[in-house]
Amino acid sequence: MKKLSIALLISIIIAIISGCGGGGGGINTSPTPPPTPSGYTITVSLSNNTVQEGEEVYVEARVSPDPPSGSVITWSQEPASPAGSFNPPSGFQTTWTAPKVSSPTTFTLKASLSVGGAIYFGVASITVQPQQAPPQNPPTISLDYPTSEQVVGTGTLLTILGSISQGSNPLKELQVLDSDNSLLQKWTITQPGDFRIDLSNFGSKGEKSLKIRIVDSINLYSETQIQVINDDNLLEDKAREFLRKYSCYGDGGTVRLGNLQTGPYARPVRVYINTVQQWKDLIQKACSFWTQYTGIQFELVVSDVAEHPFIAIADYTNEDKYCLAETFRCYQQDPHDIDGVIRLYKGWKDNCTLEAQIVVLAHEIGHALLTGQEVTDPPYPNVMWPYADASCNILPPIMQKATRLLYEWPPGTKP
Numbered sequence: 001m002k003k004l005s006i007a008l009l010i011s012i013i014i015a016i017i018s019g020c021g022g023g024g025g026g027i028n029t030s031p032t033p034p035p036t037p038s039g040y041t042i043t044v045s046l047s048n049n050t051v052q053e054g055e056e057v058y059v060e061a062r063v064s065p066d067p068p069s070g071s072v073i074t075w076s077q078e079p080a081s082p083a084g085s086f087n088p089p090s091g092f093q094t095t096w097t098a099p100k101v102s103s104p105t106t107f108t109l110k111a112s113l114s115v116g117g118a119i120y121f122g123v124a125s126i127t128v129q130p131q132q133a134p135p136q137n138p139p140t141i142s143l144d145y146p147t148s149e150q151v152v153g154t155g156t157l158l159t160i161l162g163s164i165s166q167g168s169n170p171l172k173e174l175q176v177l178d179s180d181n182s183l184l185q186k187w188t189i190t191q192p193g194d195f196r197i198d199l200s201n202f203g204s205k206g207e208k209s210l211k212i213r214i215v216d217s218i219n220l221y222s223e224t225q226i227q228v229i230n231d232d233n234l235l236e237d238k239a240r241e242f243l244r245k246y247s248c249y250g251d252g253g254t255v256r257l258g259n260l261q262t263g264p265y266a267r268p269v270r271v272y273i274n275t276v277q278q279w280k281d282l283i284q285k286a287c288s289f290w291t292q293y294t295g296i297q298f299e300l301v302v303s304d305v306a307e308h309p310f311i312a313i314a315d316y317t318n319e320d321k322y323c324l325a326e327t328f329r330c331y332q333q334d335p336h337d338i339d340g341v342i343r344l345y346k347g348w349k350d351n352c353t354l355e356a357q358i359v360v361l362a363h364e365i366g367h368a369l370l371t372g373q374e375v376t377d378p379p380y381p382n383v384m385w386p387y388a389d390a391s392c393n394i395l396p397p398i399m400q401k402a403t404r405l406l407y408e409w410p411p412g413t414k415p
């Protein structure tokens with residue numbers, strides 16, 4: 001249509017010139033035709049050729065020659081997925097927001113122009129980078145106990161104390177791994193701060209390092225190590241050594257609460273609490289300390305008639321003594337058997353936290369069960385430490401084994 005009307009116009013112009021006259025007749029005029037667009041070139045330019053996912057880029061289309069007024073550019077991307085977004089979706093200028101990608105991905109941004117039934121395109125490429133994952137910090141762990149090599153063995157518990165802090169992610173669990181990285185035990189721990197675990201599985205025999213590992217929700221971890229010797233024979237040797245030092249009578253035989261027929265292991269240890277019933281819960285917790293570490297069971301009894309062997313706990317909290325509590329070992333007919341009478345003094349009632357009250361009770365029960373002495377070997381902390389306080393609520397493996405041996409042996413056995 002257009003070509004036709006231009007040709008018509010040209011012929012009209014030629015006709016007018018011809019009609020002027022006076023010109024150089026016979027000159028063959030050959031007029032230059034105006035441009036005849038055979039199409040449109042669309043150039044797409046971007047403010048940036050590489051962007052991070054989620055970033056915006058400015059996009060502009062230039063059309064040459066100028067398209068008829070009212071022409072519209074519409075936008076699309078290839079591949080279509082993952083989809084970014086054009087805002088506005090049409091027009092010579094727009095912005096494109098890059099979609100999320102899992103790896104660097106190149107897209108073609110395409111401008112489309114429809115003129116007179118024909119569609120013209122212009123394109124530009126843009127590469128979208130995935131966001132760099134923010135740096136991840138693992139959780140951290142520090143140990144308070146044990147700080148020295150521990151001899152452990154079958155049937156013992158190794159208490160491990162420490163603290164953990166959270167890294168970039170929530171905490172998941174605490175693991176103990178053997179020297180060959182096999183998992184020995186694990187505990188769910190989701191709160192940072194102090195922790196206390198009792199390890200009962202020591203894995204392979206021998207002298208080695210165990211790893212104490214704190215793991216977060218995406219399995220980042222930190223770890224620290226403790227040294228152990230997992231050796232039942234060595235443990236028994238050390239336990240005998242302990243009993244020679246701390247629980248021997250004049251003839252070298254061990255001293256303990258009651259005997260095997262009536263005492264620990266055969267039946268619960270009777271603990272008389274007539275005058276201290278208001279502290280029954282604390283006493284129960286102190287007894288549980290020994291049950292946990294040695295298996296010895298306890299029975300709290302309110303009765304005026306005490307049956308041997310027994311532990312009796314008495315209220316002396318009206319007496320202000322130099323110590324918080326005291327245990328008297330009362331020898332039975334067999335000089336290797338004792339009863340234990342524990343007196344609680346004013347300081348125990350008035351000057352201790354609940355935790356310290358429990359540890360002091362456990363300490364005094366230990367004077368009846370295990371030794372009349374204060375124990376400095378194994379070193380601090382242990383429940384029989386002189387003037388034991390809340391931080392001494394630990395029974396090291398050697399003392400656990402010594403307690404067990406004491407109640408497995410016939411009365412008076414020499415260690």
Ligand SMILES: [Zn+2]
Pocket residue numbers: 363367373374386387
């Ligand atoms: Zn003591």
